[in-house]
Amino acid sequence: MATIYIDDKAVEATPGDSLLSVCLKNGIYVPHLCYLEELKETPASCRLCFVEVEGEPAPVTACTTMVREDLRVRTDTPEVRRLQRAALRLLLSVHRVDCGRCPANKHCDLQRIAALLGTGLKPKNLALLLREPQVVRVHPLFDYYPNRCVLCGRCVRLCRERHAMPLLTFADRGFSTTVTFYGQGNSEEIPCADCRACVKACPVAALWPRDSDAPVPGGEEEPSPNTAGSDPAEAGP
Amino acid sequence: MHEQSKEFELTAEEAAALDEIAGALGRFGQERGNLIPILQMVQERLSYLPPRAIELVASHLGMAPCEVYGVATFYNQFRFHPPGRYRIKVCLGTACHVKGGDIILENFERKLGIRDGETTPDREFSIERVACVGCCALAPVTVINETVHGHTAPSKVEGLLLGFQIERERKEREDKKHADGESQDH
Numbered sequence: 001m002a003t004i005y006i007d008d009k010a011v012e013a014t015p016g017d018s019l020l021s022v023c024l025k026n027g028i029y030v031p032h033l034c035y036l037e038e039l040k041e042t043p044a045s046c047r048l049c050f051v052e053v054e055g056e057p058a059p060v061t062a063c064t065t066m067v068r069e070d071l072r073v074r075t076d077t078p079e080v081r082r083l084q085r086a087a088l089r090l091l092l093s094v095h096r097v098d099c100g101r102c103p104a105n106k107h108c109d110l111q112r113i114a115a116l117l118g119t120g121l122k123p124k125n126l127a128l129l130l131r132e133p134q135v136v137r138v139h140p141l142f143d144y145y146p147n148r149c150v151l152c153g154r155c156v157r158l159c160r161e162r163h164a165m166p167l168l169t170f171a172d173r174g175f176s177t178t179v180t181f182y183g184q185g186n187s188e189e190i191p192c193a194d195c196r197a198c199v200k201a202c203p204v205a206a207l208w209p210r211d212s213d214a215p216v217p218g219g220e221e222e223p224s225p226n227t228a229g230s231d232p233a234e235a236g237p
Numbered sequence: 238m239h240e241q242s243k244e245f246e247l248t249a250e251e252a253a254a255l256d257e258i259a260g261a262l263g264r265f266g267q268e269r270g271n272l273i274p275i276l277q278m279v280q281e282r283l284s285y286l287p288p289r290a291i292e293l294v295a296s297h298l299g300m301a302p303c304e305v306y307g308v309a310t311f312y313n314q315f316r317f318h319p320p321g322r323y324r325i326k327v328c329l330g331t332a333c334h335v336k337g338g339d340i341i342l343e344n345f346e347r348k349l350g351i352r353d354g355e356t357t358p359d360r361e362f363s364i365e366r367v368a369c370v371g372c373c374a375l376a377p378v379t380v381i382n383e384t385v386h387g388h389t390a391p392s393k394v395e396g397l398l399l400g401f402q403i404e405r406e407r408k409e410r411e412d413k414k415h416a417d418g419e420s421q422d423h
Contacts, residue, residue, distance in 0.1 A: 165300075169307035183288065183295075183302035 004071040013067040018042070020049050020062035023075065030075050031084055031113040033091075033152040033203055035063040039161060046152055047087040048113065050080045059083055081117060088113055089123035094175070095204075096130055096147035097121045104205035110150070129175060138180070139167075140187035142199060142207050146178050149206035155179060155198030162197055179206070244288055245319055245360070254282045255290060262297045269298055276309055285316040318356040321363030323401055325381050327353070330369030332376040341377050342366060344394040361405075362398075 002015045006028055013022040021037055023030045033046035042063040050059040054072035059080050062073075074080070091110070099105045099121070114121050136144040151170070156179060159166045167190055171180040184190055199207045247255065258279055265271045265278075272294070279290045286309055288302075295302040309315040327333075327342040342364070346352055349362050356363040370380050375387025379397075386397065 166304060167301065169301075169303045171303075171307045171310040173311050180303060180306065182306040183292065 002067055002069040002071070004067060004069075004073065006073045007075055015067050015069065017067045018063050019051065019053075019065040019067060019071070019073065022067055023051075023062060023073075028075060029112075029116065030062050031088070031116060032063060033109055033113075033150055034154065036154050036158070036201060039154075039157055041157070043153060043157075046091075046150070048084055050083045051075045052077050052080055084113075085117050085119055088117060088119060089126060091150050092121060092123045093126040094129050094131075094147070095121075095150065096134075096145075102148065102205055103208055104148070104203075108205070109203035131176070131178070136178070136180075137210065138182065139184050139192070140190070141192050141209060142181070143210050144179060144181065145206045145208065148204045149179060150204055151177055151179070152203060154201040154203070155207055158197045158201050162195060163191060167192060168198060245356070245358075247287060247289070251283055251287070251319075255287075255293070258282055258290060259293055262293065265297070267298055269300065272298060272300070272305065272308055273312075276305075276315060280315060283319075285319050287317075287319075316354070318354065318363060319360055321356045321361050323362050323381055324365065325362060325379060326365045326367045326370070328368070328370050328376070328378040328380070329366045330373065330376075332373035333369075333378055336376040338377040340391055341379060341389050341394065344391045345379075348394060348398055361401075 001012050004011055004013050004019075004022070006023060006026065009026075009028075011022060011026050018035075020030055020032060020035055024037075030049045030051060032049040034044070035042050035046075035049060044061045044064045047061070049062040051062045051065070052059050052074045053065060059077075062075075065071075088110075092114075095110065099108070099111065102108070105111070110121065131146040134145065134147060136146065138144070153170070156166070156169055159168050167184055168179055168181045171178055171182065184192075187193065196209075199209060202208075261278060261282075262275065265275050275294050275297070276286060279294060280286055283290060291305050291309070292302050294300075295305045298305075310317075325345055327338060327345060329338045329342065333341075342353060345364050349357055349364065351357055351362070351364060353364045353366045367380070370378055370385065372378055372385060372387065375385070377389050379386045379389045381397065386393070389397075
């Protein structure tokens with residue numbers, strides 16, 4: 001065991017573990033989206049779990065920093081927060097904020113991170129770039145909502161880990177990148193009904209079991225400006 | 238999004254090409270590194286990558302079809318819709334971009350009811366975006382099949398499409414007349 005200091009608090013940790021997992025186990029929340037405890041590899045692609053480590057010239061991602069003896073970490077410096085806010089703002093600039101009708105409402109990672117960082121869910125001075133269509137119904141059981149998706153890749157990596165023949169993947173490139181269930185026609189032949197790992201791991205309910213009664217989100221249902229005040233999306237400065 | 242659109246039925250020619258492809262796959266090893274050369278071979282024979290070809294390639298390499306699709310969509314060179322009889326290529330190179338090429342593209346998309354990279358269900362028209370066709374002085378440029386249309390304006394888009402329609406109708410009339418003439422001869 002090694003002793004490390006997170007925000008001046010001494011914490012016992014196993015060398016070689018990721019700093020992020022140690023923080024989370026000790027009740028110190030560090031924003032993160034792409035990291036999943038159960039997957040060994042982390043892409044460090046969400047750029048949210050920055051922390052400052054003594055001796056490092058710039059903030060580093062906690063998910064790729066390994067525990068070593070006498071590590072001294074600060075999770076809430078102004079520079080860390082600045083980086084996290086910038087990353088979150090960019091994510092929100094391609095996110096359809098419609099919390100009232102989103103099944104992830106109240107347990108959404110984006111809401112949690114925005115609350116922690118004290119930013120609203122509607123970034124100012126950034127164009128909102130939404131994608132068409134609002135919902136992709138290709139998979140026999142699950143729907144995909146491109147404008148909720150933060151492209152963290154948890155679902156893609158989990159599916160690859162669990163199934164020799166993965167059922168979903170990233171498609172396209174750049175702004176048009178999506179997660180796709182291309183080629184899954186028959187619900188009898190696929191393990192999805194019993195697995196559901198992708199749906200459970202999604203931090204923003206971008207993958208959600210199809211409910212035939214639910215109305216198709218998006219389109220004309222944009223909340224009018226006078227009702228938007230009650231939306232949790234409006235919370236925060 | 239590609240996967241949203243309806244699958245095109247293969248023409249007899251394409252079905253034959255697909256059978257040939259199934260045979261030609263044997264020339265490639267089953268390593269994943271062969272994926273892109275294989276996809277290029279398929280596209281050379283079919284001009285696009287229909288879902289059935291993707292399945293074929295996936296099973297040859299022991300990959301999931303969605304993975305093959307994921308790789309293929311990363312590259313601009315692969316198409317997922319058959320080329321139309323009229324291939325509309327809207328230039329979005331620097332000069333055309335500055336001169337409003339994106340507005341021309343949008344006009345074609347709206348008039349034909351398809352997005353860039355797609356093909357109308359009757360396979361008459363397909364829209365692509367290209368980066369510089371080399372005649373920037375004519376910006377914004379649209380290339381339809383081999384013909385370059387310079388100084389395209391939104392108002393010209395409708396004219397171009399109307400021209401094709403008139404041409405097609407005239408041809409149909411002539412074919413009909415020709416057929417009638419022949420049947421009278423007998």
